[in-house]
Amino acid sequence: MEGAAGRDYPVAMALLPITDALAIEEDEITLRFVRSAGPGGQNVNKVSTAVELRFDARRSPSLPDDVSVRLQRLAGSRLTAEGVVVLLAQSHRTQEANRRDALERLVELIRQAAVRPKPRRPTRPTHASKERRLEGKSHRATVKSGRGRPAHDG
Helix, strand or coil: CCCCCEEEEEEECCCCCCCCCCCHHHHHEEEEEECCCCCCCHHCCCCCCEEEEEEEEECCCCCCHHHHHHHHHHHHHHEEEEEEEEEEECCCCCCHHHHHHHHHHHHHHHHHHHHCCCCCCCCCCCCCHHHHHHHHHHHHHHHHHHHCCCCCCC
């Protein structure tokens, strides 16, 4: 995996488990090692320890469409216009630790996207809550009407 700075390295062919029912092919993930701005002393100027992970969420054959859509929404600013999720890991001193960190962050993001949101069931306000609301409105109206200029009893 180590090599020249800026070169792309596909991850070895294997399945990366996400949930019990979902896994992605590791060859769908591209890792690029770049120079880090993080810790490392003099080493930081010589060795490319930061990892740029790229995962094409829009075209991934491993992800169901609904998970892909939720992943793209969750990725936010980490998503490119082409639908590629880009994660930069540079908090550790070694390539391997940053690589592991980037993969863990991707797995966690996909896990969050795999959770199907509960559908909202529309409810109607109860009779008592309507009564309380109207009572509050009339009380407020009374308070406000008392703030005006006194009526001229002329």
